[in-house]
Amino acid sequence: MQGIFDLIEHRRQKFTQHPFIRFLRDDRVPAERRLAYAPFASHFVLSFGEFNRDFLPEREGDDPTSEMINRHAQEDQTHFAWFLHDLEVLGFDAQCRFSDALRFLWSDEGRAARDLGHYIISVTRAAPSQLKLVIIEALEAQGNVWLTATAHAASAHPEREKLIYFSHHHLERETGHAIGSEVESIHATVLAEELRPQARELVHGIFDRTEAFCDELLRRTRSAQQPDAQPFLKL
Numbered sequence: 001m002q003g004i005f006d007l008i009e010h011r012r013q014k015f016t017q018h019p020f021i022r023f024l025r026d027d028r029v030p031a032e033r034r035l036a037y038a039p040f041a042s043h044f045v046l047s048f049g050e051f052n053r054d055f056l057p058e059r060e061g062d063d064p065t066s067e068m069i070n071r072h073a074q075e076d077q078t079h080f081a082w083f084l085h086d087l088e089v090l091g092f093d094a095q096c097r098f099s100d101a102l103r104f105l106w107s108d109e110g111r112a113a114r115d116l117g118h119y120i121i122s123v124t125r126a127a128p129s130q131l132k133l134v135i136i137e138a139l140e141a142q143g144n145v146w147l148t149a150t151a152h153a154a155s156a157h158p159e160r161e162k163l164i165y166f167s168h169h170h171l172e173r174e175t176g177h178a179i180g181s182e183v184e185s186i187h188a189t190v191l192a193e194e195l196r197p198q199a200r201e202l203v204h205g206i207f208d209r210t211e212a213f214c215d216e217l218l219r220r221t222r223s224a225q226q227p228d229a230q231p232f233l234k235l
């Protein structure tokens, strides 16, 4: 899989310079403002939990790739609960009308968050285990960049001791690779020749949509500070 790992690393490096990632690392901006992206990530974070629970797992078998996938899916399907917990800590669990919550989650402004979630679910449904491993590795590489920058912002937040999803606590449970597997055994997995073009397409598909999602997060986080923003999104 080395060629695919080189591509993931190339896209990961580029992603570290994304304006949203730089915004999260910008200590001139108060931490509360930086973490105010939380509500706008909701659809994706919850879809990601569902992806790990219902779409990623392989049927039980003794194939080592399936074991790596299932171990990872088992752990990562639980993390959305930390996100729900942190929404309250960050002050975003105010009451709002149910119809407003639905409009918020399915608004045009949140299209990129949904596109990333829908994309990973649709490509995973049809993927053989080797490609599922590529999907995990691409997602973990982008997730590690995003969560590292988020934990940096969280370390300056007044409620930092209470945060779980947004803090180093979450990062400590993730390695940037399939959880519970050694990097060497992931790298040693052989990717069949005929799957390589599709694997490259998946890596680009995930990173392209991640970047669009982060463009959206930055745009929405900034516009939530404007006077006409929905009151339950303001700090």
Ligand SMILES: [Fe+2]
Residues within 6 Å of the ligand: 076, 079, 170, 174
């Ligand atoms: Fe996670």
